[in-house]
Amino acid sequence: MRVFITVGTHNQGFEYLLDKTAVLTSRHQLVIQSGHSSTLVKGAFQQQSWYSPDEMSHNISEADRVISHLGCGIAREVQVLNTPTLFFCRSRQRGEHFDNHQLELKEALTSRQGLWFYEDGDDIENILNNMGSEIPQSPTNTDQLIKAIKDWLTS
Amino acid sequence: MKKILLVASHGGHLSELRALKKAWEGCDVRWASYPSPNSKEIDYSVKHIGMNPFKMLTSFFVFFKIIYTFRPDYVISTGSEIAIPAMFWAKLFSSKTLYIECSARVSSASLAGKLLYRWVDTFWVQWPHNTKSFGDKAEYHGGTL
Numbered sequence: 001m002r003v004f005i006t007v008g009t010h011n012q013g014f015e016y017l018l019d020k021t022a023v024l025t026s027r028h029q030l031v032i033q034s035g036h037s038s039t040l041v042k043g044a045f046q047q048q049s050w051y052s053p054d055e056m057s058h059n060i061s062e063a064d065r066v067i068s069h070l071g072c073g074i075a076r077e078v079q080v081l082n083t084p085t086l087f088f089c090r091s092r093q094r095g096e097h098f099d100n101h102q103l104e105l106k107e108a109l110t111s112r113q114g115l116w117f118y119e120d121g122d123d124i125e126n127i128l129n130n131m132g133s134e135i136p137q138s139p140t141n142t143d144q145l146i147k148a149i150k151d152w153l154t155s
Numbered sequence: 156m157k158k159i160l161l162v163a164s165h166g167g168h169l170s171e172l173r174a175l176k177k178a179w180e181g182c183d184v185r186w187a188s189y190p191s192p193n194s195k196e197i198d199y200s201v202k203h204i205g206m207n208p209f210k211m212l213t214s215f216f217v218f219f220k221i222i223y224t225f226r227p228d229y230v231i232s233t234g235s236e237i238a239i240p241a242m243f244w245a246k247l248f249s250s251k252t253l254y255i256e257c258s259a260r261v262s263s264a265s266l267a268g269k270l271l272y273r274w275v276d277t278f279w280v281q282w283p284h285n286t287k288s289f290g291d292k293a294e295y296h297g298g299t300l
Contacts, residue, residue, distance in 0.1 A: 008166055008167070009165050009166035009167075009191055009193060010166065011203070011205065050191070050192035050193070051192065051193075052192050052193065052195065053170075053173075053193050056193070070259075071166065071167040071259065072167040072168075072170070072171060072257055072258040072259040072299070072300060073166055073167030073168075073169070073170030073171065074167070074170075075258075075300055076170065076171070076174060076258075076299050076300055077170070079300075098206075099263075101259055101260060101261075101263060101265075102259065104259075104260070104261035104262050104263060105258075105259050105261055105300075107261065107262075108261040108282060108300075109300070139298070139299065139300050141281075141297040141298045141299075141300070142174060142175070142297065142298070142299050143297070144296060144297030145175060145178075145255075145279075145281070145296055145297035145298055145299065146175055146177050146178045146297075147178075147297075148279070148296035148297060149175060149178035149179070149231070149253070150178050152253060152277060153157060153159075153178070153179070153182070153229060
């Protein structure tokens with residue numbers, strides 16, 4: 001299975017996610033965007049600190065599964081590109097963000113098809129296998145916001 | 156042609172603005188953001204501010220120059236702290252200002268949102284119930300998620 005792992009552009013590392021997913025290297029092809037994290041995942045197919053937007057889209061489209069921090073940009077992208085995704089929330093207590101707002105987003109997205117959320121102690125291999133055929137769907141509220149901005153620009 | 160300055164930190168904030176690009180098709184648009192591999196197309200590259208007060212102060216000079224030279228009719232931002240100096244000068248130069256709270260904020264207010272809520276002309280959130288985190292001026296008109 002090809003798995004794209006991404007921790008985003010936030011200026012704090014996310015070693016927790018990379019440490020937890022390192023066990024997947026023996027059975028899966030891992031492409032990793034590691035941002036400001038210092039962890040080097042041995043056995044990864046490819047690991048870079050950053051990818052361009054086009055490269056990010058390519059990596060998401062080509063992946064069977066995405067494992068990601070719960071940022072708003074990537075949360076939208078995986079739904080638009082219909083790639084099943086397992087999210088990890090950054091934690092203030094672990095020094096991964098300045099607050100716990102990713103937990104808020106988790107609550108808001110938890111019922112969405114094709115989106116999964118890691119809890120401490122979960123078996124990642126088992127989750128990847130159980131994600132099955134549920135495909136995320138593109139968000140439906142964006143056109144409403146675009147129209148509102150157009151109206152605002154002409155008001 | 157309407158002149159629009161779009162302002163966002165790199166990462167998800169910038170991705171949100173990109174997702175809304177149909178809203179300003181046909182307009183004269185400039186982008187201001189932090190330098191990063193995912194913000195190569197930006198017109199004004201602004202040094203990362205973060206929580207550093209000195210960098211915030213410096214960024215006020217940077218955005219004075221941007222607003223003074225471009226003279227946008229509208230300034231739109233999806234956050235975060237980079238919006239503070241941009242919106243400050245935008246209002247003083249009579250641009251219309253719209254701040255859209257980041258979709259990552261579901262039931263809480265960002266620091267930039269709190270600081271800019273009263274300052275900007277129009278303030279929107281991306282989740283219906285997050286209007287409660289601000290006040291009557293906050294409105295919901297859809298979101299990127």
